[in-house]
Amino acid sequence: MAYIELKNTTLDLPIYDVQGRSLKKQVMRMGRRNAIAEGNDGVLVVRALDSVDLRFESGDRIGLIGHNGAGKSTLLRTMAGIYTPTFGTVESDGKIVPLLDISLGMDENSTGLQNIRLRGLLLGMTDAEIRNKQQSIAEFCELGDYLDLPIRTYSSGMRVRLGFAISTAVDAEILLLDEVMGVGDASFMHKAEERLADLHSRAEIVVLAMHSNSEIRKVCNKALWMERGRVRAFGPTEEVVSEYEAQV
């Protein structure tokens, strides 16, 4: 059984590329809701996650909601193992695949087919898996002979289709998605929704960060409301989302 568990997870993000003082002032002025402090070596530190305790089990479809900068993406990256928590632990069982940036690892001068391989390898697929899926990816993105052209010749819509098709071909037990909606034209949009539904059904746990509450109501059975790096509420979708909407 796949699961992912965060125990008292706290994550401090150091920010190196800015002058401590000036940014601090600026951020205070903007009144953003992050906990910003200066570390002991003068580096700015943002507490992106603050004592988060969570456990997701097989069958969970979790919608992440919250303001910009509430820690949704950081939470996904922590669960994906990209960020290691400063305190606390992240435990999991099952193959985790994060789909955070749909156009990651696309090489301009490579053909569509070569990009399928590159992106596939980055997502942790084996060569055999990629070969098996190549046909279905090609069919889904409807790019036909364009797949033999370098993707620098593609329109932005075609790129998104290709990226989406490759990313959603992945087999994951735990799937982490960050705002992947909004792809291509209307007809493709419909196909994309079906494809996403299919992707969800193959995974045991799906965590998705989204700003569309209606979409979350449709897809998820649980919702997680993040605020300033803390869990504000976690429970059945309807409860949490309506509470969130009432607050906004």
Added chain:
Amino acid sequence: MYNFALSDLKQSIASWRLWTLLGWLEVRQRYARSRVGPFWLTISTGVMIGSIGVVYGTLFGQKMSDYLPYLAVSLVLWTAFSATVLEGSTAYISSGHYIRQAATPKLIYMLQVVWRNVIILGHNFVIVVLLLAVFGVKSWETLPIFIPALLLYMANALWIAMVAGLLSARFRDLPQIVAALMQIAFYVTPIIYRPNSLTRFSFIVEFNPLAHLIELVRAPLVGELPSATTWLVCGGLAAVGWIFALALTGRFLKRIPYWV
């Protein structure tokens, strides 16, 4: 500490398909749409060796048939070493978008740099082969020794790249310092001149580990055997360097996504 680094290294090697592909793509990207492609490397290195060879060969009063192969071997191999270190020092930084989006092992970005430079070395090596064909191979017996020598040589380049890359990700002034150091290293290492021509300052060569490193890979190709001291220095350097690099990597591996 070591466990983190070793398991990362193991996973990195296991995903060789990814880093060989990434390394190759980068070479191709640099020469995209040019007709000769990566062989521009061969051409530009060839021109450089030709011009330096004629000028310095005359300045040093060397016999061209000896000096040109010597220079070609030294320059081509030094380029592989210094480019690995230089690009290694920016490897994590320039792969930042991958590191922040996917939980891949981290050392693949180092192996990618090494692989890319091995490909480039392969292209540049055409010149060495050509010059050896024209001026004749001094000794066939010493040639096979080049293979283990090259492995040891690149192993040394890799650990230096690992250390430089890790520290550079945190301290962004370091890539500039590394570049400056490599420039100095080029002058104090017998690459375009012979070790024994530094008569009064022979200590520069004797106490310079880089001189031993370049000697290790150059000697077999110009018909000599690397001395026992050279093997010892290079082997020792690799052993100590790798232990240090792995310890450092193990300690800071988890911090890399925060730094890039």
